[in-house]
Amino acid sequence: MSPEYATYDDSKLASLLIDRDRRAFAEIYSRYWPILYKHAFRMLKEENESEDVVQEVFTKLWQKAPSLQADISIGAYLYTSTRNAILNFFSKNKVHHAYLSDLGNFLDQAQEITDYRIRERILSKLIEGEIEKLPPRMREVFELKRNQNLSYKEIAGVMNISELTVKTQMNKAISTLRNKFGNHLPSFFISL
Structure with a gap:
């Protein structure tokens, strides 16, 4: 870098930067x-992350140099650009963390659902x-009740036995x- 650029004030460097002067950019950078x-x-x-943010600010400065106003x-400009880049970083990072958190929750729930269905x-x-x-x-009594949802009276008629026998057989089946299975027996069977 030329030593004379170090003596230039910001407005002189800005006007050189607008004209795509690489040495002016290097001086502003340093x-x-x-x-x-x-x-x-x-x-x-x-x-x-701090290095990335600042590097991004300088990259955009170089890209936008020709369109900058002469009195900039x-x-x-650099301070505002850095602040905005930091805010964007926080915003993206927040969305990223929220996405990862949601994805983690989804995967946990999917795992629980899958485990539950396998156990079921x-x-x-x-x-x-x-x-x-x-x-x-x-x-036979149990399956007529469960599969065809017949009443005790209907089961008794189909099997040609008394309703009391049907009720006794159902109670024994459920008890067995x-x-x-204890508490693991689905409530559907208990209500038969």
Whole structure:
């Protein structure tokens, strides 16, 4: 860098920057980078993010240089750009954290639902296995009630037995299943 650029004031450097003078840009960079970095670090408390924010500010400064106004205050422009970049970082980071949090919750819930459904299927198979082990008459009474939702009177008519026998067989079937599965027996079976 030419030593004379170090003697230029900000307005002279700004006018050279507008004309795409690389040495003017380098001088502005060396003048303001440490100040902007300290400000960004005070806000972000993270070296890499602070460096990224300041680098982004200078990249945009170079890209927008030809469209800057001639009377621009470089210091104010850079400070405002840094503040806005920090706010954007916070906003993106907040959205990013919210997204990750929501995704984590979704995955946790999906895992719980999947685990629940697997356990439900296993329990259902175990219950079906125990129903198959019931004595034939008891199983038939139980399945007519469960599968066809027949009343005790209707079951008695179908099987040609008394309603009292149907009720006794149902109570024994439910009692047998409760003894095997306790609280895990779905409430549907209990209300039969």
